[in-house]
Amino acid sequence: MKNSLRLFTLAALTLLTSCSNDTFPVYVALGSLRVLGIIACSPEISPGGSTKMHAIISDITSGGTRTLTETWESCTDPGVSAGAEPTCVGASDRTVVYSGTVSTLSSPYYTARGTAVTVTAPSTILSGRTDQVKFNGYPFLVTYTLTASNGDQVRAFKRVLVTDASVKGTKNAAPQLSGIKKSGGTLSSTPYSSGNLNASFVGGSAETYLYKITDTVITSQTEDLTSTWFVSEGSFKYYRTVSDDTNAWTPPASQPSGRQVVTVVIARDSRGGEDATSLPTSLVGSPSVVQAACP
């Protein structure tokens, strides 16, 4: 009841404040130091299993004048959804996976994939857990910190779901974007004319999966695919679209100097699966390249 009242309160506050605060930075505006997504090749693994991961990062405004450092850590989820701070500091199974300088950001776009790392879940992470948790999964927390040489910092995290292969056969696969389309045609760069754009998915990206409501009751559900539209100049009508819905694009009044408009679409399947694509297409790796890099 308390949660539902919060849901009501949140929606009501959204209603009340939806028109306020134009002075805040826009969520989808690219420019400052940002982590746009963290992609795990396998968003669901077995105890002791591994997955390759990388972050999609952007730092356009700095123009390459500062050095960026990435730090990856992992640990058993301390209970983030129940209010614990998303950090591995203090965790008994804390592992520093990688720490080093970002070398992938380059002129003129300064938007790219970060360093790829591999994380491994503890083999005992599901020991003593309920059947429901073994089936639905327990989160293995991976934290990512992107620090600029001038002190700016962005903290991010992702949960890799660990499920027991003996009770759940099919694991979640990340959704796959096939590109960004306009009027049915796949784009290679952000257009300078207005129009409706949509994210295009490879067939089967929205999976149907089983979910245990209790230790004994299982339901079948289908993933919701959501796409977030980041852009360096110009604007999209919506921050996010669902499935392959279109998004109205308004180009900037003039083309940015020395480069094209950067558009990055991050798709999520609501279960930890992510994929990314961009215009120009080479920035975050074409979807097929990214997927091919996964084990």
Place this chain on the structure above:
Amino acid sequence: MKFQLGILFGLCVSLSSAFADTRIEGRVRERGTRNPLSGVNVYILPSKLKATTGVDGSFVFDQVPDGPFSFVVNLTDYEKLKREDSTTDKDYRELYLERTSYQVYETTILDKEKKRHNNQRTLKRSEFLTMPGSGGDPVKAVQNLPGVNRVSSFSSQIVIQGAGPQDTKYTINGHEVPLVFHFGGLTSVTSPEAIDRVDYLSAGYGVEFGRANGGLVGLLTRSPKTDRLHGLAFVDLINAGALMEGPIDSDSSFIVGARQSYIGAVLKKFMKGNDSFDLTVAPRYSDVIFGYERKLTPKDQFKWTSIYSSDTLEFVFNEPVRADPKLRGGFRNSTAFFRLIPELTHTHSNITTSRWSLGFGRDWFNVNTGSNYFKLTTYALTARGEVERKMSSEWVNFIGFDNRYNWAQAQLNIPNSFAGGGVFNPFSTGETRQADIKQKNHRIAGYWRAEVKPHETRWTYIPGMRLDYFSLSQEVLPGPRPAVRYELSDSVKLRSSGGLYYQPPLEQEIDATYGNPDIKSPRAWHFTAGGEKDWREGTSRGFVTSIDGFYKSLDRLIVPSARTTTRNSKIVSENYSNDGVGHVLGAQTEIKFEADPWSSSLIYTLSRSRRSEPGQVDHPSQYDQTHLLGVLGAYQTRNWRFSGRFRYSTGNPTTPITDSAFDADNDVYIPIRGPYYSDRLPAFYQLDLRVDRKFVFDKWILSFYLDVQNATNRKSKEQMVYSYNYKQKDYISGLPIFPTLGIKGEF
């Protein structure tokens, strides 16, 4: 001789004709209300005839000389009536006396016996209907009482003496209801005109009520009028309604009222053109109240009250909510409940009276957005009974029970949400929980209370004991609650009370899957002491002052837990624990001044409310407001009433956000909190003004009011709002100047 007799007869006839007497009957009533006025002397001049009205206001003059005359009526609190008349007109008269002031004509007398609790404060209908800033609402008016903390402009929840909103229980005729406000605070769920009084019970309240560690707000419906059919209708900017009442026969009477809002239409216009969402069903509410009273026998009085309330809101997000993408698609919220409350009072003898009542009803709560939903249906049966027996002239005993039985079904598919330090994590970061839960929940209580006032002493001793049983937590909880009163003099009364209070855990907190089945009921020790001095010395002018101190020690408070625990040999989330503790210390004073046509009061509360929980240093509670000040004043003439209210309160504590982390799974940032409630919002102050005007006609009254909330249009800082990554912050301001114009006609 015959001739002489004839002359004499003719003379007699002509004389009798010259001094002929006319019988004149009539009735004296109060103008506007048509209430009959009894015991009133009615004079006819110049004949100097006098008649006194009976119980029904009727009078008779048997021998009024023919010709013109004047009615003269002079009665205290009424304008003098002088009406020219003539015996040649009809022989039945209706005389209407106009009150010197109509602003208080609805005053209800509350005898002292009804004020059971040492810390009970009562607002009568005549008070809450015209209280500035409250819009005539009985529960909102409670905010003007000492010890009531202020939540925000967007909420009218009653927070009592540093507790939380969930620590206040709301009742109608003693029976718990799920909510008392439409849309969280717009207006209470029943027609104010059907309410007799609202009782506010704070720390140290008696054994008759329980399950609330803060206090209780109780609405009591009034008896229908029995003299004739009465009615009223009103219209204002947010809703319209009507109410009818009157006798059915010599032993029974009824009252029925209904309201329907249309504020949604205004909002819909305001929201038009917003790209983020479409308002498909504008916020709307309605409520109905029906009451019936019957004198069954000279010893049995029966009362029936039915209440229905409904709220609905629906809109469509055109895109997933920017700050919380799990909120998407349509949003619909509907809340409704009804209660059927039969009550029977039986007078066994002149020393024993018993009161029995039931409250049966059903609650519906439904909120859904996209694939998230929460649907709760509850059947509730509450039962109360009490036997009052005068054991002697010095000793009265009360024995009773206060039970509640719930049968609930909850269907949910929502993320658990964390709001540590009053800061919400986005819903998207929570773990979605699906459930279809059917639950029985019984809360049974018995109590004993006595009032012992030995002769020749100024002391009244009020021992009391309550025993609660909560089926979900399987607890039997004794709650001793003694109180004492001392009459230092006729005008100075001292009082003290205290005791042990328990509040059962919420269903979700004790649920085996989503809560913690080992959770226990939070506990509070209350202690209060204070007094009252009436400086008026028997007159109607002067001061009445009161001052009370209160202390509450809180433990076993339920707080969220991110820890795991082992249950049935499995590692599971603890979800909640009883590790919260706290205390509240404060003093409150009320100074009332009355000198017709002026009246005013000053209310001040000084308090300190602290909490402590694992991982956090001792901190202020969410509604810790060091200073609460309210000044109310009114000036009234015969048909005008001007009133105002000024409020000041220390800003609510807030939790600073020191950093944030991007949740890549859900495309949102979650806040990293600093020490809980270690910052504060700026202080709040507001001026509300109200003008009431009555137009009194012989048979009905027309009233207008203009209630201006936040008359100075001050932008009070009510809440923090942050940029997507919590790096920038701003304030959400409270409601701007908000005038409400209303019109009411009644007969």
